Amino acid sequence: MSVCLVVDDSGVVRKVARRILEELGFTCEEAADGQLAYEFCSKKMPEAILLDWNMPVMSGIEFLEKLRAMPSGNDPKVVFCTTENDMNHIQRAITAGANEYIMKPFDTEIIKSKFIQIGLIDE
Amino acid sequence: MKVADFELYKSLLYDKSGLVITPDKSYLLDSRLTPIAKKWNYPTLDMMTLQLRAIPDPKLVKDIVEAMTTNETSFFRDTKPFTLFQETILPHMLQTRAAKKTVRIWCAACSSGQEPYSLSMILKDMEAKLKGWRFEIIATDLSEDILAQARKATYSQFEVQRGLPIQYLMKYFTQVGETWQLKEDIKSMVKFSTFNLLDDMSRMGQFDIIFCRNVLIYFDEKTKGGILGKMEKLLDKDGFLLLGGAETVLGITDKFVPMPDKRGLYIKNPALTTPTTPASSTTGGFASGLFKRT
Incomplete structure (x- = not known):
């Protein structure tokens, strides 16, 4: 079963995301900030990462840049999931190597459609 | 009630x-x-x-x-029909329409415009390859209110996240406050008009491709048959019809047949469109050729 790492400093968001992702067939792991996510990935790369932008200790974008520089750091598909909803943030995320971008609030439909587009799940 | x-x-x-x-x-x-x-x-x-x-x-x-009437829709709804458009339909059109370099597409029951605009974005993306070609996209709906929305081409954050790849959002939309505005060059590729599928279709002209997805489900068998019968007359002999995932022609009309392994894609029934000369492989033309290819 594919592993999806949910990186968000809000426990509520992680819980909601976990429920949706498990429904889509993923095994969920959680990290509360970029640093913890980085440590997780140093041990084992997940197949997918759902990534918040603004978090204490290490932001999502900083984590993404570090991740893509790691050995096999290009393996996970990364989907940003953030309240930042302007074109500048979107562009910056994609340039840094994000595969997709979700603007909060999100629902099952949105996560499902984005995950289908980048080939993480079948239709 | x-x-x-x-x-x-x-x-x-x-x-x-x-x-x-x-x-x-x-x-x-x-x-x-x-x-x-x-x-x-x-x-x-x-x-x-x-x-x-x-x-x-x-x-x-x-x-x-x-x-x-239901206006449920989204960009690239169901993904598959758009892959078929790009990988099966377009290559065939480029090959067979090379002389006139014109392709007419009808999106029947287009709702707020996401389906025709998805096609425009695909075509825009392939611009270099389509130089000199003219793609005419006619999009119709019964509802004038929903067409007004389609013409405006302003979508909510929720709408642009359902089915629309982020690359397309970045390339073809401008953010206006809380909404997203489709750019003019994509917008201008689609012509919208009011049309009731029960009406006489002859004024619509001829088409190479007809998208009629997720609308027949609301009709009874007789009406479905009538609409498909009229569409068959408008469709070029080697044209394509696309229906929704939950729709079929089976038991409704023999004017169209599903293409094997291409769900939702239909062509004119070769048994009805080709001369009855036996063993004539050339007159079988496109339809039988396609069957062989798959």
Whole structure:
């Protein structure tokens, strides 16, 4: 079963995301900030990462840049999931190597459609 | 809603739009028509029904029909038809229409425009390859209100996240406050007009491709057959018809046949369009060729 790492400093968001992702067939792991996510990935790369932008200790974008520089750091598909909803943030995320971008609030439909587009799940 | 009132709306919707309302959907009449009654300054829905029985105002009837039709849609809805468009239909068009370099596409029941605009974005993306070609996208819907929305091409954050790849959002949209505006060069590739699928279709002209997805499900078999029969006449002999995932031609018409392994994609029935000369491989033309290819 594919592993999806949910990186968000809000426990509520992680819980909601976990429920949706498990429904889509993923095994969920959680990290509360970029640093913890980085440590997780140093041990084992997940197949997918759902990534918040603004978090204490290490932001999502900083984590993404570090991740893509790691050995096999290009393996996970990364989907940003953030309240930042302007074109500048979107562009910056994609340039840094994000595969997709979700603007909060999100629902099952949105996560499902984005995950289908980048080939993480079948239709 | 009273049974007699339900029957009134049922026959009115059927006559005007072909829409079939079953008793288990009568709650939809209440929830969607109450705002119409309010708009027309009737104190209650019953009062509006009463008026409708007496002298039905055509404008009111139009509002009722529009309120009862479903406008559910999204960009690249179901993904697969758009992959088929790009990987199966377009290569065939480029090969067979090389002389006239013109392709006419009809999006029937286009709702708020996401389907035709998805096609425009695909075509825009392939611009370099399509130099000198003219793609005409005609998009129609029964509802004028929804077409006004389609022409505006302004979408909510929610709408641009359902089905639309982020790369397309970045390339083809501009953010305007909380909404997203489709860029003019994509918008201008689509021509919108009001059209009722029950009406005479001959004025629409000929098409190479017809998208008619997720609309036939609302009709009864007889109406479905009628619409498909009319569309068959408008479609080029080697044209394509696309239906929704839950729709089929089986048991409804023999004018079209599904393409093997290409779900939702239909071509004219080769048995009806080709001469009956036996063993003539050339007259089988495109349709039989496609069958062989898959």
